[in-house]
Amino acid sequence: TQSTRPQRLLHAVQKNATKGDPRSVVKAIDNFCRQKEWAMNVGDEKGCILDSVVSEVNPVTVLELGTYCGYSTVRIASLLPPRAKIITLEFNPDYAKIARQVIAWAGLEDKIQVVEGPSGEWIPKMKEQFGVKTFDLVFLDHWKDRYLPDTKLLEDCGLLRKGTILLADNVICPGTPDYLEYVRNSPRYKSQYFKSHLEYTKAEDGLEKSVFLG
Ligand SMILES: CCNc1ncnc2c1ncn2[C@@H]1O[C@H](/C=C/CNC(=O)c2cc(-c3ccc(F)cc3)cc(O)c2O)[C@@H](O)[C@H]1O
Numbered sequence: 001t002q003s004t005r006p007q008r009l010l011h012a013v014q015k016n017a018t019k020g021d022p023r024s025v026v027k028a029i030d031n032f033c034r035q036k037e038w039a040m041n042v043g044d045e046k047g048c049i050l051d052s053v054v055s056e057v058n059p060v061t062v063l064e065l066g067t068y069c070g071y072s073t074v075r076i077a078s079l080l081p082p083r084a085k086i087i088t089l090e091f092n093p094d095y096a097k098i099a100r101q102v103i104a105w106a107g108l109e110d111k112i113q114v115v116e117g118p119s120g121e122w123i124p125k126m127k128e129q130f131g132v133k134t135f136d137l138v139f140l141d142h143w144k145d146r147y148l149p150d151t152k153l154l155e156d157c158g159l160l161r162k163g164t165i166l167l168a169d170n171v172i173c174p175g176t177p178d179y180l181e182y183v184r185n186s187p188r189y190k191s192q193y194f195k196s197h198l199e200y201t202k203a204e205d206g207l208e209k210s211v212f213l214g
């Protein structure tokens, strides 16, 4: 039977990356997406901005919305301090399966918890199920029309604290207009746009970094 793109991406990792070396996993995916098949990973250009935000925040608890194949999950986790953890939500079981294998190849299973299911159901359960108090960093990269409702849900569930950083992918392409309007105009956020390019292309895209002010 025909393989899927995530399966071919996983095979490229297993073929070209060194087991236990997260940065070689990131490189292998970027090479696959540049040379073979485009895929919706945050990519190497926006990935460098992601790296700098993660290094600056030095988070202990991270939430990622939308795992896909685990590219940004591995990229973030590779920069986390020893006891830090990332919880990543993915509701497509096939993608979750691939992501778990990419994460295992990187040797980062101990830092990453892949939770299968929709963000809308899991966000309200974060405290009771995973003992999370608040998140230090949230990376939004799932359906673009869910960024705003899920941000409001995170607020309502008390999962954001004064200083929590929200970092959102694709605020230009495909675009998240309602989310951008909210974080840029709400008195509860201080927002900053990092101009870049859509992964593996010359099209404009960027990341929006928003600090929750409490
Ligand atoms: C129902 C909402 N809750 C969710 N809870 C958990 N996981 C979710 C959820 N939504 C979506 N997901 C998962 O997140 C991933 C979805 C990501 C959506 N991303 C995009 O559409 C996207 C699209 C592009 C893009 C840009 C230009 C193009 F021409 C074509 C595509 C670029 C990107 O960087 C993107 O992130 C999938 O793995 C999906 O199964």
Ligand SMILES: [Mg+2]
Pocket (backbone or CB within 6 Å): 040, 041, 042, 141, 169, 170
């Ligand atoms: Mg994206």
